[in-house]
Amino acid sequence: MRSSTRLVTATAAALLCVGALSACGPDNSGQDGGKTAAPAPTGTTATGTTAPSAGSTGSTSKPDGKGIPAKAWMDTKNIPMDETYHYAPLAANAKPVTGAVGFKGMELCHSPLPKGEEYLFTEGTAKAKASVGFGGDRWTAQQTLFFWGDPTHSSGNGQSVGVIKDRLATAVKDCAKTAPGATVKVNSADDAPYFAATLTVPQADGSTATLHEYVVNAGGTVSELSVWATTKGGAQPKDAWKAPDDKYVGTGMTSALCEALPGCY
Template sequence: MRNSTRLVTTTAAALLLVGALSACGPDNSGQDAGKTAAPAPTGAAPTAAPTGAPATGGNTGGSTAKPTGSGADKGIPAKAWMDTKSIPMDETYHYAPLAANAKPVTGAINFKGMELCHSPLPKGEEYFFTGGDARAKASVGFGGDRWTAQQTLLFWGDPTHSSGNGQSVGVIRDLLTEAVKDCAKTAPGATVTVAKSDDFAATVTVPQPDGSTVTLHEYVINAGGTVSELSVWATTKAGAQPKDAWKAPEDKYVATGMTAAICEALPGCN
């Protein structure tokens, strides 16, 4: 009787041990039971570039280049470009974002006012237009007899690190504005009207060789270590007017829009 009892006890213990080993042991099927491999991350979905197109059609200024999106990798951060709501005629055109159409400038920067007036770079001072930390421009609009807008930015450097940076920016601004004021000297038949305002604003008309006329509204400011030019122009046949009548906020509001963006994005503004 005792022997039978021991046999039953021993057998039960063995069965319990085998069950425990089976429950804790590895699965020999070659798979990790109960686990599913997580899919490899694909990254965040790309954000579509803002088009800013008006209800009447696209307005990227005729450019088919892929938008840069920010311009930060080109030296000019996206926030440095003025809000298009501050650009004259935006109420009519709803211009595309400038930052999305920005392109870096290599070599000498070509300000629109100087280009239209055929003003050469001042001898001995060319380096003002080829130096600096970053140069870029952005154009938006329809072209032709409708108004195109272009902002050109030259960031010379942080004036808090060197007073020479601020002085250089002042020289560049003066050279640019003087070239616009003297437009009739370099572009025969041109007319210039300079507004009486704290910041530089002017209206320029320049006859073209083909008989057409370019009407330009020019705004120039310098803030911190940056010079900013905003040019808004249309080209019309002889005797004709731009397709859409000119509408613009006061010059000081345009200048404020230019300055605010620069001071938010680039160092050196007081």
């Protein structure tokens, strides 16, 4: 599997993405928490987004040595809390990742890379992440995309991202083992095409991070969406949680990958 994936890996160079991190402020921070109706089906980046990976035309259907296509990033309308925050477009804020890809769920849980499978998180064709939001006790959204390789060229690419998704989900489920005091609630069924969980994770400075974690894999790519806020002294995040049902978040992540990348199934 590793030899076949390296053939695919050799066809791509480091990511080049446009833009720097930015944030849009909320225009109504007092909305009720809970779930909302399903958003309109979307599969592209937010309306008006024209910022593709640097050097690309914006209509690339697959990574071509210039990075992850802009269309692979989910529409911010499908991100929880976007109704309140109106997040900036992810594609315009994407930055390349070098070395091992750092998934937010594993980072907050202080979960090490699986022994003997470190290569799964360091090899691959293209890696990038985009963060939008204020930080602190207001919700930040971050999507991480890890394109391992075109599964139409090698079935090993599809198998690799499936393993990565499983390892990431396991790290989140086992968060209390690596981050003492953490609580985890898995919100997705075992047979769901997405993984979703809600966590609270104590931090070294005495604060607590509340994390909503979503993971899918499609088109030879692992996609992680993390939405979190950090509070002190037992306080709640400044803005009440408001999100579509988890399945609609997962669909929004997958549909963008399937529109942008080959071999999506």
